[in-house]
Amino acid sequence: MQIVVNGLGEMGASLALAIKNANTNVEIIGVDRNQAALDQAAAMGLTTQTTTDLMTVAAQADVIILATPIRAIIATLRDLAQVPLKEGVLVTDTGSTKVQVMAAAQGLIKRQIAFVGGHAMAGTQKAGIHALDAHLYDGAPYFLVGDDVAAQRRLRTLLAGVGVQLIPMPAEQHDQMMAYLSDLPHVVSAALVNSTRQTAAQYPELPRYAAGGFKDTTRIGGADPQMWTDILTTNRAATLAALHSYQDSLAQLVTALEQDDPQQIYDFFAASRQLRQKFEEEMG
């Protein structure tokens, strides 16, 4: 089986390796705009063929996995809808938002090409093929999106040995959940970092006195700007709804403190503690 993996970054290369390790008779064709990544993939025996141009190998693929940044996934889905593909090809992606991906896949779907939207809750702060990890996906939730049940069954078979938890989910629910679990925390953390700029300039020793709370809440404020710009702009409505909900919640506390109302302040923190403790019990 020839599997074309478009994008040999941390997510794509690690998924390719995990699929290769879990299946016999799989050949990986690596596609990346970065020749050095292709050379490294070939040198380690991950790929049997490499190219910088997906369109030169798309027609020979039994499976196409789109693992580039999300905006490139959307553009590629539209391009693929215009070119000849092998009979019975399965197309899937690894993008972090799914409503726009499913919309972009409609051209393929109208041609009766099997498509499954995919997204794994895996990945680190690292990037690129240097972050390759055969165990990156171990135990990770892996969402399957779309109406093509037969296509989902084929992807399940391919991923059976990878060790992910496969979870079918509507695109809208996926994106709304990600808005709260992922998009909102990244904005909140980055805004926290940005808001300290003036005080950190006034007191350059500030970071030396940071304790665990500041370190933890600002950590993902250091995430990749291009990646998060793409994720937010492709999940705009759900992220804006989450941000407005967050602004309302924050404003409650600000008003309570402006009014010096200890009962309202207590209730705000008590509600948070109660809900966070419930989350703690339920989080993996």
Add this chain to the structure above:
Amino acid sequence: MQIVVNGLGEMGASLALAIKNANTNVEIIGVDRNQAALDQAAAMGLTTQTTTDLMTVAAQADVIILATPIRAIIATLRDLAQVPLKEGVLVTDTGSTKVQVMAAAQGLIKRQIAFVGGHAMAGTQKAGIHALDAHLYDGAPYFLVGDDVAAQRRLRTLLAGVGVQLIPMPAEQHDQMMAYLSDLPHVVSAALVNSTRQTAAQYPELPRYAAGGFKDTTRIGGADPQMWTDILTTNRAATLAALHSYQDSLAQLVTALEQDDPQQIYDFFAASRQLRQKFEEEMG
């Protein structure tokens, strides 16, 4: 030397033990409203005397350490200004905010009683004497506040063997830095938890899919509500200034996303990453 420690919670009991281990000829007199905490302190040999009423032992103290919640520290400082104390007594506290503590200590200071405001960047999510840890203060920044240089020298001598980093700092600077390093992150984290309530009710499986970013940014949203109500209301002006700065920073991103302006969104995350990386190099 008789050291009265008022409040045998995590901070007070751990500090008492660290001082006892680092100094000879020290006797700890334990004061707490909780008799079980006093019994445990006595049983483990931490204290030579215990009482639920500070005023019955205040006059025999060479050193008085106020380690209760911050509002009780402020009230106790005012009470102590009205009662007889031993000639040469040194009074200090462990409260998380310092402007209001220094104001409350003016009655003692006017009586020429030696006072140093203290605050260590130590402590965990745990509470009470069960959280006692002889090494809690190891290497922690420990701020010394006030104008009484001789009193600060005496406290330095007492804490010399405890292993803290003693840092003199004006009360206003302390409170402004804490507003950003501690108060604001706790509000931001609790607001994040509270804002997910509706979506978590709609999709009860939500917390199961939480990854590291959500876990880290919401962790301190589980902190003690009474403690944070007290800290915020005793550091109100500085915390409100930090909150308003944060709301402005957040609003920039919300506006950029509402206007679907990828360059502004990119700039927001790029600024955060650049500053967070600088912090990372400087954080202890």
